[in-house]
Amino acid sequence: MRIQNNWTKRALGIMAISALTVGLAACSSASDEQNVPGGGAESTGEVALVQGIRSLSNSYHANWAEGGDLFGASIGQDVVVLSDEGDSQKQLSLVKGLAAKGQVFALNIDPNTSSDTEAIVRAVTEAGGYVVTQWNKPADLNPWDVSDNWVAHISFDGTGSGTEVSQALFDDMGGEGGIIAIQGILDNVPAKQRFAGLQAALEANPGIELLDDQTANWSRTEALAVTQTLLAKHGDKVKGVWAANDEMALGALEALKAAGLAGKIPVIGFDAVPQALEEIQSGENRYVATVSTDPWWQGAAGLSLAYQAASGAIDVSKLTHEQRAFYAQQTVVTTENVTDFLAAPSAEAIQVDIDDPFARIVSAIN
Amino acid sequence: MSRSDLVSSAPGVDLRKIQRLFGTGGPLVALVVLVAFFSLASSTFFTLGNGSSLLTQLSILLVVAIGLTFVIILGSLDLSIEGVMASSSLVFVLLAANDRNDSDLGFLAVIAGVLTGSLFGLLNGVLHVHLKIPSFMVTLGTGAIGIGIATVLFGGRAPRLMDDSLRDLGFGSLGGIPKLAIIAVIVLTIALLVQRFTRVGRYGYAIGGDEQVMKLSGVNINRYKVLSFVLTGTASGIAGVMAALQLGVGDVTIGGGYLFTAITAVVLGGTALVGGIGGVGRTLVGAAIITVLANGLILIGVNPYVQVAVQGLVIVLAVAVTGWSLRKRVRAIK
Numbered sequence: 001m002r003i004q005n006n007w008t009k010r011a012l013g014i015m016a017i018s019a020l021t022v023g024l025a026a027c028s029s030a031s032d033e034q035n036v037p038g039g040g041a042e043s044t045g046e047v048a049l050v051q052g053i054r055s056l057s058n059s060y061h062a063n064w065a066e067g068g069d070l071f072g073a074s075i076g077q078d079v080v081v082l083s084d085e086g087d088s089q090k091q092l093s094l095v096k097g098l099a100a101k102g103q104v105f106a107l108n109i110d111p112n113t114s115s116d117t118e119a120i121v122r123a124v125t126e127a128g129g130y131v132v133t134q135w136n137k138p139a140d141l142n143p144w145d146v147s148d149n150w151v152a153h154i155s156f157d158g159t160g161s162g163t164e165v166s167q168a169l170f171d172d173m174g175g176e177g178g179i180i181a182i183q184g185i186l187d188n189v190p191a192k193q194r195f196a197g198l199q200a201a202l203e204a205n206p207g208i209e210l211l212d213d214q215t216a217n218w219s220r221t222e223a224l225a226v227t228q229t230l231l232a233k234h235g236d237k238v239k240g241v242w243a244a245n246d247e248m249a250l251g252a253l254e255a256l257k258a259a260g261l262a263g264k265i266p267v268i269g270f271d272a273v274p275q276a277l278e279e280i281q282s283g284e285n286r287y288v289a290t291v292s293t294d295p296w297w298q299g300a301a302g303l304s305l306a307y308q309a310a311s312g313a314i315d316v317s318k319l320t321h322e323q324r325a326f327y328a329q330q331t332v333v334t335t336e337n338v339t340d341f342l343a344a345p346s347a348e349a350i351q352v353d354i355d356d357p358f359a360r361i362v363s364a365i366n
Numbered sequence: 367m368s369r370s371d372l373v374s375s376a377p378g379v380d381l382r383k384i385q386r387l388f389g390t391g392g393p394l395v396a397l398v399v400l401v402a403f404f405s406l407a408s409s410t411f412f413t414l415g416n417g418s419s420l421l422t423q424l425s426i427l428l429v430v431a432i433g434l435t436f437v438i439i440l441g442s443l444d445l446s447i448e449g450v451m452a453s454s455s456l457v458f459v460l461l462a463a464n465d466r467n468d469s470d471l472g473f474l475a476v477i478a479g480v481l482t483g484s485l486f487g488l489l490n491g492v493l494h495v496h497l498k499i500p501s502f503m504v505t506l507g508t509g510a511i512g513i514g515i516a517t518v519l520f521g522g523r524a525p526r527l528m529d530d531s532l533r534d535l536g537f538g539s540l541g542g543i544p545k546l547a548i549i550a551v552i553v554l555t556i557a558l559l560v561q562r563f564t565r566v567g568r569y570g571y572a573i574g575g576d577e578q579v580m581k582l583s584g585v586n587i588n589r590y591k592v593l594s595f596v597l598t599g600t601a602s603g604i605a606g607v608m609a610a611l612q613l614g615v616g617d618v619t620i621g622g623g624y625l626f627t628a629i630t631a632v633v634l635g636g637t638a639l640v641g642g643i644g645g646v647g648r649t650l651v652g653a654a655i656i657t658v659l660a661n662g663l664i665l666i667g668v669n670p671y672v673q674v675a676v677q678g679l680v681i682v683l684a685v686a687v688t689g690w691s692l693r694k695r696v697r698a699i700k
Contacts, residue, residue: 055522057521057522058522058523059522059523062522183670186670186671212664212667213670214664214670214673215670215673217623219619219622219623220613220615220617220619220620221609221613221619221620221622221623222623224612224613225419225422225423225660226664228419228422228423229416229419229423229660229661229664229665230664231415231419232410232413232415232416232419232665233408233410233416233664233665235410235415250613250615251613254536254537254612254613254614257537258422258536258537258544273523274523275523275524275526275615
């Protein structure tokens, strides 16, 4: 993948010269005909497939890139991966570099921060490419306000999955007993959504009592200390541990181990980090569940959506607002489906989501 | 908690000796007041179970803060703590039995992790002394280097420590006392001895008090400054290994939050940021105050949304009240 990246850079250098003559004309004409879907695609033949991620060195984005490759394989094309290593400036210059190629491209990108999104989608609009953004965008900026080249924005709401994963914890406890909740940074949006999910689940389960909730700021170290203190405070009444992410759940698990309670008290988390998945698979310490956004889906469906817009299979101007800015479904991972999240899905399994990238819409982002 | 027992129960103890070791009494009084308050307000505070979790929570902070005391006495600062802890935790885990490679060096891995910290300390000291860069700038840079090295070693996911006997040091206990706390006590004892009986310990005060006088007396102050930084780095290295023992992984963020808390512990204990005054005994009191406060506020059920603010308020109050007599000397920025 890195080779492709370098190849891209070299190719960009060569193409820069030709772009001076052809590219400038193509760019201006592409922005003229931006309301005609696939307008540029027919003229250059093929749509370039591009993924914009942070880094291949973290398993989440590596899986995302793998999903994109599965989509690429489904239409017999290679996928270029742009990794910005968490650098917003680099990310933007890589995106602008795509424009210089003079070829229509489909980009599926995870903008570094909300404030980067606007610059990215405007650069893509100018270049006549098609982009799907995920996770971060400013709340008051929507794809239909910018252009049809910003096909859609996909994000995830922790409330629904929060309720579901809490239910998994309660079921494991037999529907009765006290739990302690370890929260993320209290004013973070996912922290709020996930805790709201827990509260919804608590209402549906009168047998469960929330003994205490404390923040550990998403940190494994802090979660260990907080769990120790809460275990001292509530003693035998603690029958389950709820944590707003896997890092903290794993910290809490260490506290349970130190107290000789690992395997006796169930734990849940969010994010599906590799170590949590391994704990779920082994079952030894009663790590009951976590929540995954399914990075393979994010890579495959997001790229497919951008490609379908670029190739003209989807008319962006006819999409609803819900289809252009939506919360996608998350999956609760338990022992039953954990193997699906330890390795990439098969080509057949992911084809459904490639064919219909909207299949996992939960609700519109308002 | 244990300190208050010592004051009240040990017969025939010279009060001045205690004062010299743990400070002028102010912070100690604050600690006793906090312990008394939480014991009354919460039935679980003064129990065996909570005592052991207090000791665990105190251990790593104490080791970091003890190390930091040595450079703060010089009038310098070490901001590289979190980066050093990150690097040493990963070096340690990757050399011990882990789930990433076939290495299984056992206790040698512990030593390698600690030495990583010492090396960072040496680098800090040499850069500070010989290039004459202010210590907080040097250590800010080396701290970033530490995080960088750790990120490379981390490689996308936290390597897990698979050596069961080492793991037991992290969460096991001996006669009800957590093993981590025993390590911390050993570090504390060594630090007290170093401070009391070695040149690097004793000269530190003089250098922090007035560097010029020391220079004019013909003392090679650079050497003792570098050694002080090595002590701090080594302590951060030990803390990184302890954190890895406790969490069972090596992690880039393993030292997160320790820098600020450790500086607070040192200053709260009564070591002056301008240098020359203080000591590791006082740091023990400072670290204990912070630990008791964090634990106690959860136990008495203070709303998490206001907990941080309450913590800050109590710390400001404690410093203001206990440092009243020192108020001219503790000012770092005038």
